[in-house]
Amino acid sequence: MSGKPRLTYFNGRGRMEAIRWLLAAAGVEFEEIFLETKEQYEKLIKDGVLMFQQVPLVEIDGMKMVQTRAILSYIAGKYNLYGNDLKERALYRNTFFHLMSNLLFDSCITYNEFNPVNTVESIDMYVEGITDLMQTILMFPFSPPEAKEKNLDSIKEKATNRYFPVFEKVLKEHGQDFLVGNRFSWADVQLIEAILAVEEKIPAVLLGFPQLQAFKIRMSNVPTIKKFLQPGSPRKPPPDECYIETVRKVLKI
Numbered sequence: 001m002s003g004k005p006r007l008t009y010f011n012g013r014g015r016m017e018a019i020r021w022l023l024a025a026a027g028v029e030f031e032e033i034f035l036e037t038k039e040q041y042e043k044l045i046k047d048g049v050l051m052f053q054q055v056p057l058v059e060i061d062g063m064k065m066v067q068t069r070a071i072l073s074y075i076a077g078k079y080n081l082y083g084n085d086l087k088e089r090a091l092y093r094n095t096f097f098h099l100m101s102n103l104l105f106d107s108c109i110t111y112n113e114f115n116p117v118n119t120v121e122s123i124d125m126y127v128e129g130i131t132d133l134m135q136t137i138l139m140f141p142f143s144p145p146e147a148k149e150k151n152l153d154s155i156k157e158k159a160t161n162r163y164f165p166v167f168e169k170v171l172k173e174h175g176q177d178f179l180v181g182n183r184f185s186w187a188d189v190q191l192i193e194a195i196l197a198v199e200e201k202i203p204a205v206l207l208g209f210p211q212l213q214a215f216k217i218r219m220s221n222v223p224t225i226k227k228f229l230q231p232g233s234p235r236k237p238p239p240d241e242c243y244i245e246t247v248r249k250v251l252k253i
Helices: 014-025 038-046 068-078 086-100 120-127 133-142 145-174 186-201 210-220 223-228 241-251
Strands: 006-009 031-034 057-060 063-066
Touching: 006 014, 014 068, 014 133, 014 186, 014 223, 038 241, 057 068, 063 068, 133 145, 133 186, 133 241, 145 186, 145 210, 186 210, 210 223
Parallel strands: 006 031
Antiparallel strands: 006 057, 057 063
């Protein structure tokens, strides 16, 4: 194995795509092994490589890492994308979980009543969120045909009424280019990934969010991200039937 991180997953987005984004944003080249058969997957389990019998798997710095959040945290820390201190890291986590976690109190608290970005104590409530925007997007291709319209409406509702207003307000109030500490961070990478993923399904989703429109342009012109967005990069296209069928076959779902 070379010194490059090695990623083992399907030849598609799924839970590995956020890891690809973060490595690419850090300017780190990586290798990939694509799971195509259930025998490959079962061998990884038999060999004890997958601690919880789940992918993604990332081999980096002599470790074989599983669990997406643990992998992302390690990469962000290693490549200085995770803040200078505990407070900044708390804010990064807060921003990330705004994106990735639904409010525990979805039915009883509105954003205007409860401003988490300025309240460190509220971080844990977001961590405890049970449903998240990116999980909904990740599972959307596997929806039965009769549920796709409903699930698409759910993505739109969460993006436009729950998550994007938070980031719009953060960027407007502090007037800086990035979400936390005016430094390019893991949180920024996750947000641009989510914006583009939602836009693929709802092209006009950023109407009414001028700060996020400007953020999207800025982030898309960060050299490492600009490179990742070019054709031929390791970025994966939206899931197609071949990807969906491979996942179902390998995982027997």
